[in-house]
Amino acid sequence: MNYLSDIGEDALIQRLVRLVPLDPAPAAGPGDDCAVIDPGPDHPSLLLLKTDALVEHIHFLSAAAPRSVGWKACARVVSDFAAMGGHPQHFLVTLALPPQTPVAWVEDLYRGIGDCLRRFGGTLAGGETSSVPQHSAAVISIAATGSVLRHHLTLRSTAQPGHSLLVTGSLGGSRLTKHLTFTPRLKETDWLVSNFKPSAMMDLSDGLARDLPRLAAASGCGLVVERGALPVTAGCTVEQALGDGEDFEMLLAVEDERVAGLLAAWGEVFPDLALTRIGRLVEAGAGEALDGGWEHFSAGSA
Amino acid sequence: MNYLSDIGEDALIQRLVRLVPLDPAPAAGPGDDCAVIDPGPDHPSLLLLKTDALVEHIHFLSAAAPRSVGWKACARVVSDFAAMGGHPQHFLVTLALPPQTPVAWVEDLYRGIGDCLRRFGGTLAGGETSSVPQHSAAVISIAATGSVLRHHLTLRSTAQPGHSLLVTGSLGGSRLTKHLTFTPRLKETDWLVSNFKPSAMMDLSDGLARDLPRLAAASGCGLVVERGALPVTAGCTVEQALGDGEDFEMLLAVEDERVAGLLAAWGEVFPDLALTRIGRLVEAGAGEALDGGWEHFSAGSA
Numbered sequence: 056m057n058y059l060s061d062i063g064e065d066a067l068i069q070r071l072v073r074l075v076p077l078d079p080a081p082a083a084g085p086g087d088d089c090a091v092i093d094p095g096p097d098h099p100s101l102l103l104l105k106t107d108a109l110v111e112h113i114h115f116l117s118a119a120a121p122r123s124v125g126w127k128a129c130a131r132v133v134s135d136f137a138a139m140g141g142h143p144q145h146f147l148v149t150l151a152l153p154p155q156t157p158v159a160w161v162e163d164l165y166r167g168i169g170d171c172l173r174r175f176g177g178t179l180a181g182g183e184t185s186s187v188p189q190h191s192a193a194v195i196s197i198a199a200t201g202s203v204l205r206h207h208l209t210l211r212s213t214a215q216p217g218h219s220l221l222v223t224g225s226l227g228g229s230r231l232t233k234h235l236t237f238t239p240r241l242k243e244t245d246w247l248v249s250n251f252k253p254s255a256m257m258d259l260s261d262g263l264a265r266d267l268p269r270l271a272a273a274s275g276c277g278l279v280v281e282r283g284a285l286p287v288t289a290g291c292t293v294e295q296a297l298g299d300g301e302d303f304e305m306l307l308a309v310e311d312e313r314v315a316g317l318l319a320a321w322g323e324v325f326p327d328l329a330l331t332r333i334g335r336l337v338e339a340g341a342g343e344a345l346d347g348g349w350e351h352f353s354a355g356s357a
Numbered sequence: 358m359n360y361l362s363d364i365g366e367d368a369l370i371q372r373l374v375r376l377v378p379l380d381p382a383p384a385a386g387p388g389d390d391c392a393v394i395d396p397g398p399d400h401p402s403l404l405l406l407k408t409d410a411l412v413e414h415i416h417f418l419s420a421a422a423p424r425s426v427g428w429k430a431c432a433r434v435v436s437d438f439a440a441m442g443g444h445p446q447h448f449l450v451t452l453a454l455p456p457q458t459p460v461a462w463v464e465d466l467y468r469g470i471g472d473c474l475r476r477f478g479g480t481l482a483g484g485e486t487s488s489v490p491q492h493s494a495a496v497i498s499i500a501a502t503g504s505v506l507r508h509h510l511t512l513r514s515t516a517q518p519g520h521s522l523l524v525t526g527s528l529g530g531s532r533l534t535k536h537l538t539f540t541p542r543l544k545e546t547d548w549l550v551s552n553f554k555p556s557a558m559m560d561l562s563d564g565l566a567r568d569l570p571r572l573a574a575a576s577g578c579g580l581v582v583e584r585g586a587l588p589v590t591a592g593c594t595v596e597q598a599l600g601d602g603e604d605f606e607m608l609l610a611v612e613d614e615r616v617a618g619l620l621a622a623w624g625e626v627f628p629d630l631a632l633t634r635i636g637r638l639v640e641a642g643a644g645e646a647l648d649g650g651w652e653h654f655s656a657g658s659a
Contacts, residue, residue: 059463060456064486067460074464075471075481078447090482092447092502104482106449106500112490145380145394147408149451149498154362158369161361162376169377179377180392180406183498184366188414192493196451196485198408198500200394 065269086273087211088138088257089201101208103201105135111192115235121160123235125167128195131260133175134239134303138258139210140248141203142241143177149196150184156193164195175241207248212273214255214308220278220334221307221314226263227291229301237303244305246324251317253307262300263333265348270306277342280334298347308336367571388575389513390440390559391503403510405503407437413494417537423462425537427469430497433562435477436541436605440560441512442550443505444543445479451498452486458495466497477543509550513575516557516610522580522636523609523616528565529593531603539605546607548626553619555609564602565635567650572608579644582636600649610638 059067065086072085082101083091092102109128111117129146136143148168152161172178177199187193223240240258247253255274259266263280271278280297287296309317314332321330336342361369367388374387384393384403394404411430413419431448438445450470454463474480479501489495525542542560549555557576561568565582573580582599589598611619616634623632638644 057460058456059454059458059460059488062460067463067486068484070460070464071467071484072481074467076474076479078480078482085483090447090449092482102502104447104449104502106451106483106485106498108451108453108485108487108496108498110453110487110489110493112493113488145392145406147392147406147500149408149410149500151410151412151453151494151496151498152361154360156361158359158361158364158372161369162372165373165376172378177378178380179374180380180394181387181408182370182373183408183410184369185410185412186361186415187412187494187496191412192453192489194410194453194489194496194498196408196410196453196496196498196500198449198451198498200404200406200502 083210088135091139091208100202100204103136103139103141103203105132105201106196106198107131108194108196110194119235121163122167124195125164126171127235128197129168129171130237130239131303132197132199133171133241134258136201137239137241137244138256138305139203140207140244140256141201143175144200144202145180146172146177146197146199147180148182151187151194152184153189153191153193154186155189175239209248209253209256211255211257211270214270214274214276214336216276216336216338217311218254218308218336219311219314219332220267220336221309221330221332222259222286222304223330224302224304224328225286225288226259226302226304227295227299228288229299234301239303240305243325243328247307250320251309251313253309255308257306259302259304259306260300262298262348263306264297264345267306268345270308271336274336275339276336277339278334279337279342280345284331284333286329286331294347297345300348385512390437393510402504402506405438405441405443405505407434407503408498408500409433410496410498412496421537423465424469426497427466428473429537430499431470431473432539432541433605434499434501435473435543436560438503439541439543439546440558440607441505442509442546443503445477446502446504447482448474448479448499448501449482450484452484453489453496454486455491455493455495456488457491477541511550511555511558513557513559513572516572516576516578516638518578518638518640519613520556520610520638521613521616521634522569522638523611523632523634524561524588524606525630525632526604526606527588527590527631528561528604528606529597529601530590531601536603541605542607545627545630549609552622553611553615555611557610559608561604561606561608562602564600564650565608566599566647569608570647572610573638576638577641578638579641580636581639581644582647586633586635588631588633596649599647602650
């Protein structure tokens, strides 16, 4: 028998989506950072939908500050809306917690969600709480709606061979530093889609080595990474920058002739956040394969 | 220290919603079956949002047929849209599963979700899968958007003293019979909101003894239940009808003078499903208290 541990998350999703009715005319294919719903031609904005989950022992340790866990649960979703060129709107919080969870822990969790919503402009619309058996892992799932102007929508699938690849910030070591406290790059993507709209964009949650091939495949391209150019977090190796995951930085593809102008303007607007060219997209079948990154049902970094 | 097991779900929610930004102009107060978002006066429909979760050992046994578990996870959400007078639209499925889960189990779970979506008219928009530690309970969370015509929106909070209380179907014993295979009453609520719009409505998920006081409180009323009139499932006691929960029948309040006409018309349209008058709303402070029903963080039926 096949178990989840024998099959990758991407392969699993491909098998599952065949079994259920899908939107007959989706505004974006499955597998992008958010689902995109077109409410009709007279609406200037598209509806974005996203769900995500944090699991105790997997995404946070039991001893982690609950306010940071709440921030992370919410910020991961905000980051996905940012990656589409959009904004967060209405949030639903689903908690599955052991009965022996302190009420103060849950309140601090909600304070962290509130911190994130106040900073990035969403509101809580509803929620659900359920118990899990004693000693089962706590699960925090956040689903949300967002909104994106039609001409700001930025997919994974619309880049072309020859486009440059860039990343914000630095990569690697997140689990030791910022994975609970990272800043979703919403301010930056807002500026990007208004001024230098990328040809494709996604956020880096599972590591560049796993996420970049997803963007390249969605765009029908191969890829080349210039390892020497990677913005590696101080104290980390190139392998960590490729494989650690949970960077929550933005990966973007940009037409080559626009890169110099983008980098110059970026330096003016965001002097404290690096934007680094790390490689390029090439024809499908050319380029390189990347190893590493986070695999949800295996032992971890492959 | 206070633990979740010391505090009821309703009290917990009241404490949590103070800690996060809420919609400043909600179309419905917190605590209804769904959140209601008003997209603006030029839209004929309101947006409904709902999230729900099934937890292994709590809402289904490990040996339960996964196709039924998928049906139940989806049908619970459909039932909530029905309770608002609305319809389901776009679904997000979040799975937190142990790595040793068979792929075939997950596929059957999705088949059950697909069965429900095809029958009641929703589509899958996206999802998320995460591992949980070995031997942790599986959690299946479904969030969804729905839609309701403005004049069909039916809340819990809009009934008045004197209105009659009615329920569809029979109550009690669900865990031994239909809790995995129940039929959400969408066809019936569709007909109700078009023909005999209730003054208030909700679906019965935690048992009449817990849910009816919620409707009464939301409407600022007291309540009287005529125990002899309760449509008790064959083989069950009145206590089970009040307290078992997971009936997923509809509870409605109707102006007294419309009850006879409603019951006559209902019998013509839905000859195979009972609609029973079980009591009435009274002035706040009058009437009775009800004991029992499902409490999520205590030992179960209180």
